[in-house]
Amino acid sequence: MEHKFVRALGEWFIKKYDHIHRSNMRRALPLIVALILMMSFLPEAMPAMAQSSPQYSIPQQTILQPSQVRTHGPLVNTVVFNVYTSDHAAFLALSEGQIQAMEWTLSPSDYVTAETNPNLYTGSTPTYAFDGIAFNMLMYPYNNTHFRRAIAYLTNYAEIQSVIGPSVYAGPQLYPQLIYPSLYNSSIKYPYSYNPQMAIKELEEVPGMAYNPTTGQWTLYGKPFSPVLYYRSDDPLRAESAQLLQQAAAEINLTITLKPVTGVTASSVIYSPSDEVVISPGIMLANYSNIPPVYNWTLASQSDTWGMYTVGWIVSWEPTWSYYFYNSQLAGTSNFINFYNSSMDYWTNIFNWVVNNQSQVEEACSNIQVIFNQQLPYIMWFYESNLYAVQTNGWQGYANIPSTGPSETTGLYYTLLNVHPTGTVGGTFTEALHSAPTSLDPLYYTIWVWQEDVWQEVYDSPIGTPPWGVTNGSLMPWMATYNIQSDVTAPIGNGSGWWNPFGASGIVNGQVVTINFFRNATWQDGLPVTAYDYNFSLYYWNVQGVTGASTALAYYSTPPYGLLATYIPPNNPYEIELYVNSTNIWNIYSIIVPVLPEHIFQYFDPNTVATSTSAMDTTVPLSQISGLSSYLNSPNETLPQWMYWLPNLEVGTGPFVFQSWNKVTNTQVLTRNVNYYRSAWWAWMSTVTQGSSYSYKVNVNEEIYNPTSSSFEGVAPGSTGYIPITNATGVVQVEAPGGTIVASYPLTSVGNGSYTASISTSSLSPGTYELVANLTYTSFGLNRVWYSYSGLTVSAPVTSAPLVITVLNPSGLPIAGATVTVDGMSATTNSSGMASFSSVPLGSYTATISAPGYQSTNITVSVSAPSATASASLTPVPTKAPTPSYTALYAIIAVIVIVVIVAVVVIALRRR
Missing domain, CATH: 3.10.105.10 (Dipeptide-binding Protein; Domain 3)
Known part of the structure; x- marks a missing residue:
């Protein structure tokens, strides 16, 4: 089905087809309940690094309902897209755990089989995909x-x-x-x-x-x-x-x-x-x-x-x-x-x-x-109805989004922000595409779902649809905050800061949409994202119909009732005002487009980069683009040298970085964008005790393609690799939840692209903090920025610990009922001979132990975190020998004496 329509945000579409409707670009829009759009959202620009999520935890559920889905991520290191000979072959790979998901709806028979597999989660959802006959x-x-x-x-x-x-x-x-x-x-x-x-x-x-x-x-x-x-x-x-x-x-x-x-x-x-x-x-x-x-x-x-x-x-x-x-x-x-x-x-x-x-x-x-x-x-x-199944053996965090399920378009986008190996982060997530992509150039007019499911991970839009809003048209700030003013009659200028291709003098009863980009949003080659990139993207997607470019978003907001002009304040490159000459309820969706890097595409003719039948291959290094000169603004266009060092021209702002497309096996590989402005920083957390210093380290590197004939900083000729950035300067910012900067420490280079700082925690209250590396550097003649994100938990100093003392007899058997006294606290041993103290101040103590029938004893115990144990052996009280009794002896002696006396008397009488 055929062309995907992409109206605006990019709902990163729903399901299987070939094409898609405008409002289906990325994370995107959904079901009409009408007029919730004429409201203002966060009118002030959000400061750098201030988009902290309230969901500071890694999802532990296997399947996430919309309200449980996080809008920050990703948590996996690598995403691989494969193409199988058939959807049934992909299903067999899914059943065997070779892949984790497949984007196409299951056949009814495969769905029945999937329901019997304990390692698969199955479900179905009505979709916005329809089939029929066209004449x-x-x-x-x-x-x-x-x-x-x-x-x-x-x-x-x-x-x-x-x-x-x-x-x-x-x-x-x-x-x-x-x-x-x-x-x-x-x-x-x-x-x-x-x-x-x-x-x-x-x-x-x-x-x-x-x-x-x-x-x-x-x-x-x-x-x-x-x-x-x-x-x-x-x-x-x-x-x-x-x-x-x-x-x-x-x-x-x-x-x-x-x-x-x-x-x-x-x-x-x-x-x-x-x-x-x-x-x-x-x-x-x-x-x-x-x-x-x-x-x-x-x-x-x-x-x-x-x-x-x-x-x-x-x-x-x-x-x-x-x-x-x-x-x-x-x-x-x-x-x-x-x-x-x-x-x-x-x-x-x-x-x-x-x-x-x-x-x-x-x-x-x-x-x-x-x-x-x-x-x-x-x-x-x-x-x-989308019949889907995902592999749950060893995986958690699938986003079960209405109308898409967890494994294609909007659902897949949110799944790839949340999914992770059970109990950890990192790893490789593999998805089967329905068909081999024709082109991964996002501008290619025919947006097959199996193409957009890949490139939607690379290119973000300024405004998105929350996971709980896919069926009601809800919007949320994604890369920028925004405000809508309706029923506005205002002049349009032509001076500095204005883009007024139609020479319009003003809007009447129209809308002014103001967008402020986050200051920490960066291109994946290190350049900052500004309102100029977005303004350029409106032109390049041909939203106003200014060029002859055939893109999926061409003519989406044209005169007389569409987007007439834009204005970027000369002193604020992050803000843009859009002047729309109507107040219809769909305006906001027509001007939300994936943002493209002006610093790259400004050299290429939008009329030739993507047409209704072909597109420039943006997945390879510049020198490998076939027919490169035919895509340039003019045959005499001179491209800057730094562009030849890019691994490819798929340079976006999204959660994943495009790495490769093997056009023989039709395997695409993406890796986690460590500089993503919506990073789930709490997934990379360290812990330190309050009062201690934390040794922070960040490695700053740049991925390049080496176009030369000799090795460059370890990258072989004609190869892609990473080079260390050694000329960066910057700080690590300690931010409280919500984005408030509570401390900042200069980073010191220790060589080979590594930078360190010692973070004092004495003034930090116990709790969780975001650490933001904020550096600038120069590479291949361009001034670039580096933001990366991690977390730090400051724990309160430990002043006590549990103590268990085990009391035994000389035979090693437990003595129950013994009294143990430590630091004025007493406890009685249980049947296992154990006396437990829940909290004893850290230090050394003399413990006194006594028990009936045993000699009391003292032992020395040392209490330290996280817990302490000791044991003592009691000696039984000695048994005294009984006092001798001489009564019988005396009786015997008395008898003997009497006998002797009697005998003497008898003898004496006989003598007489």
């Missing part, structure tokens, strides 16, 4: 309304829903209730339902068409006629729907010839021929009608000969995409069918340029739907 309005009979109505009567929505299943929401509505609830009008009835007999009647109304009952064929001017439908063979949903239409047509003997095309071949068969036949597109007049477009009918009959095509688009919440598809001002581009209808021109002009309240939105949208149903420039088949 070539310069080719007969496809440009005949009766013919298109016949095809409408052959479209069986019940069968489409039944055959394709839950991955689609089949129906004919341009703005269905499920997708656009605030715009759905139940009173507008689609006049066609599946009815082969009515299809026959409509075909018979086509001049020159008839049915030959003898041959059983339809003829056109007497010749057998078989309408041709080019179908996307690389999209199973569109292929199946084309086959269903072919089968339905066969019931009335209308033979539809199916011709397969891919996204790449569709560009040469469908889009390029449609563009080449436009002599001049429609021109809007003051009454909002259009001067009709002018076509080269002779050329159209020779080259623009396709009849029907299975179109697919990814649009967004912002419903003005009908202007781009069906208004003749866009003939040959997004209106590739070259449809012209004066009523459609009028109401889409009103819808896109005039409406400034919800009532006007609904009126215009209703009229557009009525005209659409009458004229059928497209036949809508269905809006899609």
